[in-house]
Amino acid sequence: MRFTKMQGLGNDYVYLNCTGGLPDNLPELAARLSDRHFGVGADGLICICPSERADFGMRIFNADGSEGAMCGNGIRCLGKYVYDKGLTRKTSLLTVETASGVRYLELFLRDGRVHAVLVDMGRPALSPPVKLTAAGRTWRAVPVSVGNPHAVVFCGEVDALNLAELGPALERHPAFPDRVNVEFAQTDDRGGLKVRVWERGSGETLACGTGACAALAAAAQDGLVSRHTAVRLPGGELEVRWAEENGHLYMTGPAVTVFEGEISLEK
Structure with missing residues (x-):
């Protein structure tokens, strides 16, 4: 083949x-x-x-x-x-x-x-934040759909997280019966986002385009970043814009x- x-x-x-x-x-x-x-x-x-x-x-x-x-x-x-x-x-x-x-x-x-x-990428669908208990802590997650399901968790320092433990616990949390992709995000000193991703069915990956879009939408809705910014992932950087004129997300x-x-x- x-x-x-x-x-x-x-x-x-x-x-x-x-x-x-x-x-x-x-x-x-x-x-x-x-x-x-x-x-x-x-x-x-x-x-x-x-x-x-x-x-x-x-x-x-x-x-x-x-x-x-x-x-x-x-x-x-x-x-x-x-x-x-x-x-x-x-x-x-x-x-x-x-x-x-x-x-x-x-x-x-x-x-x-x-x-x-x-x-x-179309229009995101954001739901109200939920509190999830996993790995001995309670986490605030913002559910976002961008054609597939995501839960965005804002953290103080994403590099310090043990995703091998936390990722599966949140992916398979009872709040998400069909499982969910999880983004762990923090703001950076350049006005952008730093994100680590646990993908449903694949585990931690170096990048996730839909996850970057979900993280930007959740962060912009909370006023943490502008609607057009860079999202830095372990594998590199994506440019994401959430257009005000039509509500669509654009990823480059x-x-x-x-x-x-x-x-x-x-x-």
Whole structure:
């Protein structure tokens, strides 16, 4: 099976061109390909599919095989994939259908290839803060949906947190019966945000595009940052803007091809 490994700020995925049809048993395939010892190694699998509503469709599977609804870093890399491989010549208003709706992309080129992508992430849905008990403490979390569920927790120092303990406890908290992605955020001295992410089904990752958008929306709503700022994650920086004119979130960041290859699916 031919594949392409891509990453956005270190949030890495295996990409399959499925415009001619989907492979069998995608959850099992995603878990096998994502395994960092016995597979390619990734945070998940993304299938590029045909769509009747958009230029392309995108299906996302986490490293544990569960299917996701939306992935900000993943959709940026999809934009790079389809342009660099000649599947489209669009650089603006490129449309991608996801399980959470159609998203619009603008591609930025350097030497004829995509190096960065802006994504219209749509309007966030913010819920009132909730108090959650986990790892022996009570945490204030702001639930935010940006096509997938997030809980944003503001902390004094995110680097001091033990996410290996805290992440699973909040991801699987009874308040979120379908599990949740968790962002641990703090303001920085530049007026931006510093964020660590625990992704539902994948664990701690170097970056999460939807998580950065959720953190910005929660922080801006509380007056902690402006509506247009940088979000710093362990893998790098995203620019996120929450537009006042239409309420949409716009995310801009890099997209990188790591390598291409072929893997045997023999067990």
